Amino acid sequence: MSNPEQAPRYSLPSQFVAIVEHPGVIVNRQNALRSLGGVQALQGTFTHGVADRPLGLHLRPKDPYRQPVFAHEACTNNIVLKVTVPKRTGRRRKKGTTDEFTAHDGDGRAPQLPTTESLIRRLQDKSRHYKVDVVGNVSEAYRFRGLPDVQYSLMSSRMARDFETKILAYDVEKLTTFELSHGKQDPPQTVDMIPPPVFGAASFPYLYGYNQNPYVTKSVDAEGRETTVNTQAIRPTGARGVQYDIERVPQKPEPGLPPIETLDETVKKCLTRLRVVLKERPIFTRRALLNTLGKEHYYAMRFATPYCVYTFLSGPWRDTLIRFGVDPRNDPEMRKYQTVSVKLLGRADHSSDAVVPAWRQGRTQALSHGSNPTSHIFDGKQVFPDGSTWQFCDITDPLLVDLWNKAPLKTTCDHVSWGWVERVVFGKMHIIMREKTKLLLEHKTPKDADYAFIFGLPNDLGGLIDVLSRFKGNSAERHLTSQIRQMSDESRSAHRGAGRSQYHDQSRSMGLNSVRDVEVPGEAEMEDVDNIEDGEEEEEEEEEEEEQEAAED
Numbered sequence: 001m002s003n004p005e006q007a008p009r010y011s012l013p014s015q016f017v018a019i020v021e022h023p024g025v026i027v028n029r030q031n032a033l034r035s036l037g038g039v040q041a042l043q044g045t046f047t048h049g050v051a052d053r054p055l056g057l058h059l060r061p062k063d064p065y066r067q068p069v070f071a072h073e074a075c076t077n078n079i080v081l082k083v084t085v086p087k088r089t090g091r092r093r094k095k096g097t098t099d100e101f102t103a104h105d106g107d108g109r110a111p112q113l114p115t116t117e118s119l120i121r122r123l124q125d126k127s128r129h130y131k132v133d134v135v136g137n138v139s140e141a142y143r144f145r146g147l148p149d150v151q152y153s154l155m156s157s158r159m160a161r162d163f164e165t166k167i168l169a170y171d172v173e174k175l176t177t178f179e180l181s182h183g184k185q186d187p188p189q190t191v192d193m194i195p196p197p198v199f200g201a202a203s204f205p206y207l208y209g210y211n212q213n214p215y216v217t218k219s220v221d222a223e224g225r226e227t228t229v230n231t232q233a234i235r236p237t238g239a240r241g242v243q244y245d246i247e248r249v250p251q252k253p254e255p256g257l258p259p260i261e262t263l264d265e266t267v268k269k270c271l272t273r274l275r276v277v278l279k280e281r282p283i284f285t286r287r288a289l290l291n292t293l294g295k296e297h298y299y300a301m302r303f304a305t306p307y308c309v310y311t312f313l314s315g316p317w318r319d320t321l322i323r324f325g326v327d328p329r330n331d332p333e334m335r336k337y338q339t340v341s342v343k344l345l346g347r348a349d350h351s352s353d354a355v356v357p358a359w360r361q362g363r364t365q366a367l368s369h370g371s372n373p374t375s376h377i378f379d380g381k382q383v384f385p386d387g388s389t390w391q392f393c394d395i396t397d398p399l400l401v402d403l404w405n406k407a408p409l410k411t412t413c414d415h416v417s418w419g420w421v422e423r424v425v426f427g428k429m430h431i432i433m434r435e436k437t438k439l440l441l442e443h444k445t446p447k448d449a450d451y452a453f454i455f456g457l458p459n460d461l462g463g464l465i466d467v468l469s470r471f472k473g474n475s476a477e478r479h480l481t482s483q484i485r486q487m488s489d490e491s492r493s494a495h496r497g498a499g500r501s502q503y504h505d506q507s508r509s510m511g512l513n514s515v516r517d518v519e520v521p522g523e524a525e526m527e528d529v530d531n532i533e534d535g536e537e538e539e540e541e542e543e544e545e546e547e548q549e550a551a552e553d
Contacts, residue, residue: 015136017080018046021143034061057144064168067149071142080135085122150199159192239305244315244415249327253307270300274308282323283337287387288376316419319389329413335420336393342434383440399448400429424459427487453477
Protein backbone atom coordinates (compact mmCIF):
# COMPACT_ATOMS: atom_id res chain seq x y z
CA MET A 1 0.00 0.00 0.00
CA SER A 2 1.53 3.32 -1.09
CA ASN A 3 1.96 6.22 1.27
CA PRO A 4 -0.49 9.00 0.31
CA GLU A 5 2.00 11.65 1.56
CA GLN A 6 4.64 10.69 -1.02
CA ALA A 7 4.78 12.48 -4.34
CA PRO A 8 3.67 10.48 -7.35
CA ARG A 9 6.34 8.71 -9.38
CA TYR A 10 6.54 8.57 -13.15
CA SER A 11 8.72 6.51 -15.43
CA LEU A 12 10.88 8.29 -18.00
CA PRO A 13 10.97 7.08 -21.59
CA SER A 14 14.23 5.67 -22.91
CA GLN A 15 14.31 8.01 -25.89
CA PHE A 16 17.72 9.67 -26.51
CA VAL A 17 17.58 13.45 -26.25
CA ALA A 18 20.47 15.85 -26.77
CA ILE A 19 20.41 19.62 -26.53
CA VAL A 20 22.38 22.09 -28.59
CA GLU A 21 22.48 25.52 -26.96
CA HIS A 22 22.60 27.86 -29.93
CA PRO A 23 23.92 31.32 -28.94
CA GLY A 24 21.84 33.08 -31.60
CA VAL A 25 18.21 34.11 -31.63
CA ILE A 26 16.40 31.43 -33.63
CA VAL A 27 14.06 33.00 -36.15
CA ASN A 28 14.45 30.54 -39.00
CA ARG A 29 14.99 26.89 -38.10
CA GLN A 30 16.55 26.03 -41.45
CA ASN A 31 19.16 28.75 -41.09
CA ALA A 32 19.89 27.58 -37.54
CA LEU A 33 20.49 24.02 -38.77
CA ARG A 34 22.60 25.32 -41.64
CA SER A 35 24.81 27.26 -39.21
CA LEU A 36 25.49 24.00 -37.34
CA GLY A 37 26.42 22.10 -40.50
CA GLY A 38 23.04 20.53 -41.18
CA VAL A 39 21.30 17.43 -39.86
CA GLN A 40 24.16 15.14 -40.91
CA ALA A 41 26.68 17.06 -38.84
CA LEU A 42 24.41 16.87 -35.81
CA GLN A 43 23.86 13.13 -36.25
CA GLY A 44 27.60 12.53 -36.59
CA THR A 45 28.33 14.43 -33.38
CA PHE A 46 25.53 12.71 -31.46
CA THR A 47 26.73 9.29 -32.61
CA HIS A 48 30.53 9.61 -32.33
CA GLY A 49 30.96 12.48 -29.87
CA VAL A 50 32.74 15.84 -30.18
CA ALA A 51 36.17 14.19 -29.98
CA ASP A 52 35.71 12.43 -33.33
CA ARG A 53 33.07 14.66 -34.91
CA PRO A 54 33.41 18.19 -33.49
CA LEU A 55 30.33 20.35 -33.80
CA GLY A 56 31.08 23.76 -35.25
CA LEU A 57 28.94 26.87 -35.32
CA HIS A 58 29.40 28.96 -38.47
CA LEU A 59 28.39 32.52 -37.84
CA ARG A 60 28.37 33.07 -41.61
CA PRO A 61 27.46 29.73 -43.18
CA LYS A 62 27.73 31.01 -46.75
CA ASP A 63 31.34 32.15 -46.31
CA PRO A 64 33.74 29.16 -46.44
CA TYR A 65 36.67 31.24 -45.13
CA ARG A 66 35.10 31.87 -41.73
CA GLN A 67 36.41 29.82 -38.83
CA PRO A 68 33.68 28.09 -36.79
CA VAL A 69 33.24 28.18 -33.03
CA PHE A 70 33.42 24.60 -31.75
CA ALA A 71 31.13 23.25 -29.04
CA HIS A 72 32.11 21.28 -25.98
CA GLU A 73 30.04 18.48 -24.48
CA ALA A 74 28.63 18.96 -20.99
CA CYS A 75 26.96 16.27 -18.91
CA THR A 76 23.48 17.22 -17.70
CA ASN A 77 20.55 15.55 -15.95
CA ASN A 78 17.53 17.44 -17.26
CA ILE A 79 14.10 16.46 -18.56
CA VAL A 80 12.44 17.63 -21.76
CA LEU A 81 8.73 18.33 -21.32
CA LYS A 82 6.13 18.60 -24.04
CA VAL A 83 3.37 21.02 -23.15
CA THR A 84 0.23 20.88 -25.34
CA VAL A 85 -2.23 23.75 -25.27
CA PRO A 86 -5.51 24.01 -27.21
CA LYS A 87 -5.04 25.21 -30.73
CA ARG A 88 -6.47 28.57 -31.65
CA THR A 89 -9.54 28.35 -33.88
CA GLY A 90 -9.31 31.88 -35.20
CA ARG A 91 -12.70 32.88 -33.75
CA ARG A 92 -12.88 35.94 -31.53
CA ARG A 93 -15.24 37.80 -29.24
CA LYS A 94 -15.10 41.08 -27.44
CA LYS A 95 -13.06 40.90 -24.26
CA GLY A 96 -15.10 41.06 -21.04
CA THR A 97 -18.37 39.97 -22.66
CA THR A 98 -20.25 36.67 -22.89
CA ASP A 99 -21.02 36.98 -26.57
CA GLU A 100 -20.55 34.02 -28.84
CA PHE A 101 -17.29 33.55 -30.69
CA THR A 102 -17.51 34.64 -34.30
CA ALA A 103 -15.24 33.79 -37.24
CA HIS A 104 -12.54 36.34 -37.99
CA ASP A 105 -10.70 36.56 -41.28
CA GLY A 106 -6.95 36.83 -40.94
CA ASP A 107 -4.91 39.66 -42.31
CA GLY A 108 -3.11 37.34 -44.76
CA ARG A 109 0.12 37.10 -42.75
CA ALA A 110 1.88 33.75 -42.39
CA PRO A 111 1.60 32.08 -38.98
CA GLN A 112 4.46 32.92 -36.65
CA LEU A 113 6.03 31.03 -33.80
CA PRO A 114 4.45 31.90 -30.46
CA THR A 115 6.48 33.99 -28.10
CA THR A 116 7.18 33.12 -24.50
CA GLU A 117 4.72 35.73 -23.28
CA SER A 118 1.95 34.39 -25.52
CA LEU A 119 2.54 30.80 -24.36
CA ILE A 120 2.34 31.83 -20.72
CA ARG A 121 -0.84 33.71 -21.46
CA ARG A 122 -2.33 30.62 -23.11
CA LEU A 123 -1.48 28.46 -20.10
CA GLN A 124 -3.11 31.01 -17.81
CA ASP A 125 -6.22 31.24 -19.96
CA LYS A 126 -6.48 27.46 -20.38
CA SER A 127 -5.27 26.34 -16.99
CA ARG A 128 -7.42 23.18 -17.16
CA HIS A 129 -7.01 22.34 -20.82
CA TYR A 130 -3.26 21.90 -21.37
CA LYS A 131 -1.32 18.65 -21.22
CA VAL A 132 2.26 17.89 -20.11
CA ASP A 133 4.20 14.85 -21.39
CA VAL A 134 7.78 13.76 -20.67
CA VAL A 135 9.78 13.38 -23.89
CA GLY A 136 12.99 12.01 -22.39
CA ASN A 137 16.01 12.51 -20.16
CA VAL A 138 18.73 14.91 -21.36
CA SER A 139 22.18 13.58 -20.54
CA GLU A 140 24.21 15.61 -23.06
CA ALA A 141 24.30 19.31 -23.82
CA TYR A 142 26.46 20.96 -26.45
CA ARG A 143 27.44 24.50 -25.57
CA PHE A 144 29.42 27.15 -27.40
CA ARG A 145 31.64 28.97 -24.89
CA GLY A 146 34.73 29.49 -27.04
CA LEU A 147 36.03 32.77 -28.44
CA PRO A 148 35.12 33.35 -32.09
CA ASP A 149 38.13 34.06 -34.25
CA VAL A 150 38.68 37.36 -36.01
CA GLN A 151 36.43 37.58 -39.06
CA TYR A 152 38.39 38.87 -42.04
CA SER A 153 36.31 39.62 -45.11
CA LEU A 154 37.59 38.31 -48.45
CA MET A 155 34.69 39.61 -50.52
CA SER A 156 36.98 42.05 -52.35
CA SER A 157 39.60 39.39 -53.12
CA ARG A 158 39.35 38.16 -56.70
CA MET A 159 41.48 35.12 -56.02
CA ALA A 160 39.34 34.15 -53.02
CA ARG A 161 36.18 34.37 -55.08
CA ASP A 162 37.69 32.26 -57.87
CA PHE A 163 38.88 29.69 -55.36
CA GLU A 164 35.40 29.45 -53.85
CA THR A 165 33.56 29.11 -57.17
CA LYS A 166 36.06 26.85 -58.96
CA ILE A 167 37.90 24.81 -56.31
CA LEU A 168 35.32 24.50 -53.54
CA ALA A 169 32.59 23.65 -56.05
CA TYR A 170 34.14 20.15 -56.51
CA ASP A 171 33.58 20.33 -60.26
CA VAL A 172 36.34 19.03 -62.54
CA GLU A 173 35.51 21.36 -65.40
CA LYS A 174 35.58 24.43 -63.13
CA LEU A 175 38.75 23.18 -61.47
CA THR A 176 40.65 23.24 -64.77
CA THR A 177 39.77 26.91 -65.32
CA PHE A 178 41.32 28.10 -62.07
CA GLU A 179 44.40 30.29 -62.62
CA LEU A 180 46.64 32.46 -60.49
CA SER A 181 47.55 35.90 -61.80
CA HIS A 182 51.25 36.46 -62.44
CA GLY A 183 53.32 39.60 -62.60
CA LYS A 184 52.39 43.08 -61.43
CA GLN A 185 48.83 44.22 -61.05
CA ASP A 186 47.46 47.65 -61.79
CA PRO A 187 46.60 49.35 -59.54
CA PRO A 188 48.93 47.84 -56.91
CA GLN A 189 46.40 48.13 -54.05
CA THR A 190 44.37 45.29 -55.60
CA VAL A 191 47.07 42.73 -54.81
CA ASP A 192 45.54 39.86 -52.84
CA MET A 193 46.90 39.46 -49.33
CA ILE A 194 45.46 36.20 -48.02
CA PRO A 195 45.08 36.26 -44.22
CA PRO A 196 46.30 33.41 -42.01
CA PRO A 197 43.89 30.54 -41.37
CA VAL A 198 43.65 31.40 -37.66
CA PHE A 199 44.18 34.74 -35.92
CA GLY A 200 43.48 34.03 -32.26
CA ALA A 201 45.41 31.45 -30.26
CA ALA A 202 43.02 31.32 -27.28
CA SER A 203 39.93 29.16 -27.59
CA PHE A 204 38.35 30.10 -24.25
CA PRO A 205 38.10 33.53 -22.63
CA TYR A 206 40.36 34.23 -19.69
CA LEU A 207 38.63 34.55 -16.34
CA TYR A 208 40.00 37.81 -14.96
CA GLY A 209 37.94 37.72 -11.80
CA TYR A 210 37.49 41.48 -11.44
CA ASN A 211 36.13 42.57 -8.08
CA GLN A 212 36.10 45.64 -5.91
CA ASN A 213 39.15 46.28 -3.74
CA PRO A 214 37.92 45.71 -0.17
CA TYR A 215 40.30 48.38 1.16
CA VAL A 216 38.86 51.17 -1.02
CA THR A 217 36.22 53.14 0.83
CA LYS A 218 34.20 56.24 0.07
CA SER A 219 34.92 59.48 1.86
CA VAL A 220 34.34 63.22 1.57
CA ASP A 221 37.24 65.60 0.88
CA ALA A 222 37.75 69.06 2.34
CA GLU A 223 35.57 70.65 -0.35
CA GLY A 224 32.65 68.34 0.36
CA ARG A 225 33.05 66.19 -2.76
CA GLU A 226 32.63 62.45 -2.55
CA THR A 227 35.83 60.55 -3.34
CA THR A 228 37.43 57.15 -2.78
CA VAL A 229 40.36 56.41 -0.48
CA ASN A 230 42.58 53.33 -0.41
CA THR A 231 43.24 52.67 3.27
CA GLN A 232 46.09 50.27 2.46
CA ALA A 233 47.86 52.49 -0.09
CA ILE A 234 51.58 53.03 0.42
CA ARG A 235 52.31 56.50 1.74
CA PRO A 236 54.50 58.51 -0.69
CA THR A 237 58.06 58.82 0.59
CA GLY A 238 61.24 60.43 -0.64
CA ALA A 239 62.29 63.96 -1.41
CA ARG A 240 60.24 66.26 -3.59
CA GLY A 241 61.58 66.36 -7.14
CA VAL A 242 61.78 69.51 -9.27
CA GLN A 243 63.02 70.26 -12.78
CA TYR A 244 66.46 71.72 -13.44
CA ASP A 245 64.95 74.95 -14.85
CA ILE A 246 62.54 75.70 -12.01
CA GLU A 247 62.40 79.42 -11.31
CA ARG A 248 62.38 79.18 -7.51
CA VAL A 249 63.46 76.14 -5.55
CA PRO A 250 61.21 74.78 -2.76
CA GLN A 251 61.44 76.70 0.49
CA LYS A 252 59.37 74.43 2.74
CA PRO A 253 57.70 71.01 2.78
CA GLU A 254 54.61 70.33 0.75
CA PRO A 255 51.33 71.05 2.58
CA GLY A 256 49.95 67.53 2.10
CA LEU A 257 52.48 65.86 4.43
CA PRO A 258 51.30 64.44 7.77
CA PRO A 259 52.01 66.64 10.81
CA ILE A 260 55.36 65.98 12.45
CA GLU A 261 53.75 65.20 15.81
CA THR A 262 51.93 62.26 14.20
CA LEU A 263 55.14 60.63 12.96
CA ASP A 264 56.79 57.62 14.52
CA GLU A 265 59.43 58.23 17.18
CA THR A 266 62.19 56.78 15.02
CA VAL A 267 61.25 59.17 12.20
CA LYS A 268 61.26 62.13 14.61
CA LYS A 269 64.76 61.23 15.83
CA CYS A 270 65.97 60.88 12.25
CA LEU A 271 64.41 64.24 11.36
CA THR A 272 66.17 65.97 14.24
CA ARG A 273 69.51 64.44 13.28
CA LEU A 274 68.91 65.27 9.61
CA ARG A 275 68.37 68.96 10.28
CA VAL A 276 71.64 69.19 12.23
CA VAL A 277 73.60 67.49 9.44
CA LEU A 278 72.10 69.69 6.72
CA LYS A 279 73.22 72.85 8.55
CA GLU A 280 76.84 71.69 8.24
CA ARG A 281 76.53 70.50 4.64
CA PRO A 282 73.51 71.57 2.54
CA ILE A 283 73.76 68.98 -0.27
CA PHE A 284 74.28 65.22 -0.03
CA THR A 285 73.97 62.21 -2.20
CA ARG A 286 71.66 59.63 -0.74
CA ARG A 287 74.56 57.30 -0.02
CA ALA A 288 76.63 60.04 1.63
CA LEU A 289 73.68 61.05 3.80
CA LEU A 290 73.07 57.46 4.89
CA ASN A 291 76.71 57.06 5.87
CA THR A 292 76.62 60.35 7.78
CA LEU A 293 73.40 59.58 9.68
CA GLY A 294 74.30 55.98 10.45
CA LYS A 295 72.66 52.70 9.60
CA GLU A 296 70.18 53.05 12.49
CA HIS A 297 68.39 55.73 10.44
CA TYR A 298 68.35 53.82 7.16
CA TYR A 299 64.65 52.91 7.11
CA ALA A 300 63.43 56.14 8.74
CA MET A 301 65.33 58.47 6.42
CA ARG A 302 62.92 58.06 3.49
CA PHE A 303 60.06 59.28 5.71
CA ALA A 304 62.06 62.19 7.14
CA THR A 305 63.57 63.61 3.93
CA PRO A 306 60.31 65.17 2.61
CA TYR A 307 60.37 67.55 5.59
CA CYS A 308 63.90 68.85 4.98
CA VAL A 309 65.16 68.44 1.42
CA TYR A 310 64.25 68.43 -2.24
CA THR A 311 66.02 67.01 -5.27
CA PHE A 312 66.63 67.94 -8.90
CA LEU A 313 65.24 65.38 -11.33
CA SER A 314 67.91 66.26 -13.89
CA GLY A 315 70.81 68.58 -14.37
CA PRO A 316 74.20 68.99 -12.65
CA TRP A 317 72.86 68.29 -9.14
CA ARG A 318 70.62 65.36 -9.93
CA ASP A 319 70.64 62.43 -7.50
CA THR A 320 71.35 64.81 -4.60
CA LEU A 321 69.31 65.81 -1.56
CA ILE A 322 69.33 69.62 -1.15
CA ARG A 323 68.22 71.57 1.90
CA PHE A 324 65.09 73.67 1.45
CA GLY A 325 65.88 77.23 0.35
CA VAL A 326 69.34 76.42 -1.04
CA ASP A 327 69.70 77.03 -4.78
CA PRO A 328 73.10 75.74 -5.99
CA ARG A 329 72.61 77.44 -9.37
CA ASN A 330 73.22 80.87 -7.78
CA ASP A 331 76.51 80.20 -5.96
CA PRO A 332 79.77 79.10 -7.68
CA GLU A 333 80.91 77.51 -4.42
CA MET A 334 78.20 74.87 -4.93
CA ARG A 335 80.13 73.31 -7.81
CA LYS A 336 81.83 70.93 -5.38
CA TYR A 337 78.43 69.38 -4.67
CA GLN A 338 77.78 68.47 -8.32
CA THR A 339 77.59 64.77 -9.12
CA VAL A 340 79.49 62.52 -11.47
CA SER A 341 78.23 59.00 -12.22
CA VAL A 342 80.16 56.00 -13.46
CA LYS A 343 78.34 53.11 -15.03
CA LEU A 344 79.34 49.88 -13.28
CA LEU A 345 77.12 47.49 -15.24
CA GLY A 346 79.11 45.36 -17.67
CA ARG A 347 82.48 46.65 -16.38
CA ALA A 348 83.21 43.85 -13.91
CA ASP A 349 85.13 40.71 -14.70
CA HIS A 350 82.92 37.62 -14.89
CA SER A 351 85.45 35.39 -13.13
CA SER A 352 84.65 33.71 -9.84
CA ASP A 353 86.65 36.21 -7.75
CA ALA A 354 85.39 39.34 -9.49
CA VAL A 355 83.59 42.12 -7.64
CA VAL A 356 79.93 42.08 -8.68
CA PRO A 357 77.45 44.79 -7.64
CA ALA A 358 75.22 43.69 -4.78
CA TRP A 359 71.99 44.33 -6.68
CA ARG A 360 73.19 41.99 -9.47
CA GLN A 361 73.59 39.20 -6.93
CA GLY A 362 69.93 39.47 -5.89
CA ARG A 363 70.72 41.14 -2.57
CA THR A 364 69.19 44.35 -1.28
CA GLN A 365 71.20 47.51 -1.00
CA ALA A 366 70.36 47.59 2.70
CA LEU A 367 73.18 45.09 3.25
CA SER A 368 75.71 47.55 1.86
CA HIS A 369 74.54 50.85 3.33
CA GLY A 370 76.10 51.47 6.68
CA SER A 371 78.55 48.58 6.40
CA ASN A 372 81.30 51.05 5.44
CA PRO A 373 80.87 54.72 6.39
CA THR A 374 83.29 55.81 3.63
CA SER A 375 81.60 54.06 0.69
CA HIS A 376 80.56 57.46 -0.73
CA ILE A 377 84.19 58.59 -0.98
CA PHE A 378 86.22 57.90 -4.14
CA ASP A 379 89.90 57.53 -3.25
CA GLY A 380 91.03 55.69 -6.41
CA LYS A 381 92.12 52.64 -4.38
CA GLN A 382 88.86 50.83 -3.67
CA VAL A 383 85.34 50.89 -5.06
CA PHE A 384 82.08 49.91 -3.41
CA PRO A 385 79.35 48.35 -5.53
CA ASP A 386 76.47 49.92 -3.54
CA GLY A 387 76.37 53.00 -5.75
CA SER A 388 77.87 54.69 -8.78
CA THR A 389 77.33 58.41 -8.07
CA TRP A 390 79.84 60.65 -6.32
CA GLN A 391 80.07 64.34 -5.50
CA PHE A 392 83.22 66.24 -6.34
CA CYS A 393 83.68 67.15 -2.67
CA ASP A 394 83.79 63.41 -1.84
CA ILE A 395 86.63 62.67 -4.28
CA THR A 396 89.92 62.26 -2.38
CA ASP A 397 92.03 60.66 -5.11
CA PRO A 398 95.21 62.83 -5.24
CA LEU A 399 95.30 62.88 -9.04
CA LEU A 400 91.68 63.99 -9.32
CA VAL A 401 92.03 66.51 -6.47
CA ASP A 402 95.03 68.10 -8.24
CA LEU A 403 93.09 68.21 -11.50
CA TRP A 404 90.09 69.78 -9.72
CA ASN A 405 92.19 72.45 -7.97
CA LYS A 406 93.89 73.47 -11.23
CA ALA A 407 90.66 73.66 -13.21
CA PRO A 408 89.47 77.15 -14.22
CA LEU A 409 86.35 78.59 -12.59
CA LYS A 410 83.24 79.42 -14.60
CA THR A 411 81.42 82.70 -14.22
CA THR A 412 78.03 81.39 -15.38
CA CYS A 413 76.09 78.28 -14.46
CA ASP A 414 74.89 75.80 -17.06
CA HIS A 415 71.57 74.64 -15.61
CA VAL A 416 71.18 71.82 -18.11
CA SER A 417 74.34 69.76 -17.74
CA TRP A 418 77.65 71.13 -16.52
CA GLY A 419 76.72 73.59 -13.80
CA TRP A 420 79.75 75.56 -12.59
CA VAL A 421 82.27 73.06 -14.06
CA GLU A 422 83.83 73.33 -17.51
CA ARG A 423 82.62 70.53 -19.72
CA VAL A 424 86.11 69.36 -20.63
CA VAL A 425 87.15 69.33 -16.96
CA PHE A 426 84.06 67.28 -16.20
CA GLY A 427 84.96 64.91 -19.03
CA LYS A 428 88.52 64.51 -17.78
CA MET A 429 87.46 63.61 -14.25
CA HIS A 430 84.69 61.31 -15.44
CA ILE A 431 86.97 59.35 -17.79
CA ILE A 432 89.70 58.97 -15.16
CA MET A 433 87.17 57.77 -12.58
CA ARG A 434 85.64 55.35 -15.07
CA GLU A 435 88.98 53.84 -16.08
CA LYS A 436 90.12 53.48 -12.49
CA THR A 437 86.81 51.90 -11.48
CA LYS A 438 87.12 49.44 -14.33
CA LEU A 439 90.59 48.38 -13.21
CA LEU A 440 89.54 48.11 -9.56
CA LEU A 441 86.63 45.84 -10.47
CA GLU A 442 89.10 43.65 -12.34
CA HIS A 443 91.36 43.51 -9.24
CA LYS A 444 94.04 45.63 -10.89
CA THR A 445 95.89 48.64 -9.51
CA PRO A 446 95.50 51.84 -11.54
CA LYS A 447 98.65 53.90 -12.14
CA ASP A 448 98.47 57.68 -12.00
CA ALA A 449 101.29 57.92 -14.54
CA ASP A 450 98.95 56.56 -17.21
CA TYR A 451 96.74 59.64 -16.83
CA ALA A 452 99.39 62.35 -16.32
CA PHE A 453 99.16 63.45 -19.96
CA ILE A 454 95.58 64.59 -19.35
CA PHE A 455 96.85 67.59 -17.38
CA GLY A 456 98.40 68.93 -20.57
CA LEU A 457 95.16 68.79 -22.55
CA PRO A 458 93.24 72.06 -23.05
CA ASN A 459 90.21 72.77 -20.88
CA ASP A 460 88.06 74.06 -23.75
CA LEU A 461 86.36 71.90 -26.33
CA GLY A 462 87.79 73.71 -29.37
CA GLY A 463 91.34 73.32 -28.16
CA LEU A 464 90.75 69.68 -27.30
CA ILE A 465 89.48 68.95 -30.82
CA ASP A 466 92.52 70.71 -32.30
CA VAL A 467 94.91 68.70 -30.13
CA LEU A 468 93.16 65.46 -30.98
CA SER A 469 93.50 66.12 -34.73
CA ARG A 470 97.31 66.23 -34.43
CA PHE A 471 97.80 64.01 -31.39
CA LYS A 472 101.08 62.05 -31.42
CA GLY A 473 100.66 59.93 -28.30
CA ASN A 474 100.24 56.18 -28.10
CA SER A 475 96.97 54.40 -28.84
CA ALA A 476 95.88 54.25 -25.17
CA GLU A 477 96.36 58.00 -24.69
CA ARG A 478 94.61 58.73 -27.98
CA HIS A 479 91.70 56.55 -26.91
CA LEU A 480 91.27 58.35 -23.58
CA THR A 481 91.49 61.74 -25.30
CA SER A 482 88.77 60.71 -27.75
CA GLN A 483 86.60 59.60 -24.86
CA ILE A 484 87.05 62.96 -23.12
CA ARG A 485 86.02 64.74 -26.30
CA GLN A 486 82.89 62.58 -26.66
CA MET A 487 81.97 63.13 -23.03
CA SER A 488 82.33 66.91 -23.52
CA ASP A 489 80.30 67.03 -26.74
CA GLU A 490 77.35 69.44 -26.91
CA SER A 491 74.86 66.76 -28.03
CA ARG A 492 75.76 64.62 -25.04
CA SER A 493 75.36 67.54 -22.65
CA ALA A 494 71.82 68.21 -23.84
CA HIS A 495 70.91 64.53 -23.54
CA ARG A 496 72.47 64.26 -20.12
CA GLY A 497 70.35 67.01 -18.63
CA ALA A 498 67.01 67.90 -20.14
CA GLY A 499 66.57 64.74 -22.15
CA ARG A 500 65.85 62.69 -19.05
CA SER A 501 63.37 64.94 -17.32
CA GLN A 502 60.42 62.96 -18.70
CA TYR A 503 61.79 59.72 -17.27
CA HIS A 504 62.32 61.33 -13.88
CA ASP A 505 58.79 62.72 -13.91
CA GLN A 506 57.43 59.19 -14.29
CA SER A 507 59.51 57.94 -11.35
CA ARG A 508 58.82 60.96 -9.15
CA SER A 509 56.36 59.17 -6.89
CA MET A 510 58.94 56.46 -6.17
CA GLY A 511 61.34 58.82 -4.40
CA LEU A 512 65.01 59.34 -5.17
CA ASN A 513 66.97 56.48 -6.65
CA SER A 514 70.54 56.11 -5.47
CA VAL A 515 71.95 54.74 -8.73
CA ARG A 516 71.54 56.35 -12.13
CA ASP A 517 73.20 55.46 -15.41
CA VAL A 518 75.26 58.16 -17.03
CA GLU A 519 75.84 58.54 -20.75
CA VAL A 520 78.95 56.45 -21.44
CA PRO A 521 79.98 55.92 -25.08
CA GLY A 522 78.47 52.76 -26.47
CA GLU A 523 80.14 49.93 -28.36
CA ALA A 524 79.34 51.43 -31.77
CA GLU A 525 80.90 54.75 -30.80
CA MET A 526 83.97 53.01 -29.43
CA GLU A 527 84.42 51.18 -32.72
CA ASP A 528 84.15 54.43 -34.66
CA VAL A 529 86.83 56.05 -32.52
CA ASP A 530 89.14 53.06 -32.98
CA ASN A 531 88.60 53.16 -36.73
CA ILE A 532 89.50 56.88 -36.82
CA GLU A 533 92.61 56.22 -34.77
CA ASP A 534 93.66 53.31 -36.95
CA GLY A 535 93.18 55.42 -40.08
CA GLU A 536 95.31 58.22 -38.66
CA GLU A 537 98.06 55.76 -37.69
CA GLU A 538 98.07 54.32 -41.21
CA GLU A 539 98.46 57.82 -42.67
CA GLU A 540 101.38 58.47 -40.33
CA GLU A 541 103.01 55.19 -41.35
CA GLU A 542 102.59 56.03 -45.03
CA GLU A 543 104.15 59.45 -44.53
CA GLU A 544 107.09 57.94 -42.70
CA GLU A 545 107.68 55.41 -45.49
CA GLU A 546 107.64 58.16 -48.10
CA GLU A 547 110.20 60.14 -46.12
CA GLN A 548 112.46 57.12 -45.87
CA GLU A 549 112.24 56.49 -49.62
CA ALA A 550 113.08 60.13 -50.32
CA ALA A 551 116.11 59.92 -48.02
CA GLU A 552 117.33 56.78 -49.79
CA ASP A 553 117.01 58.45 -53.19
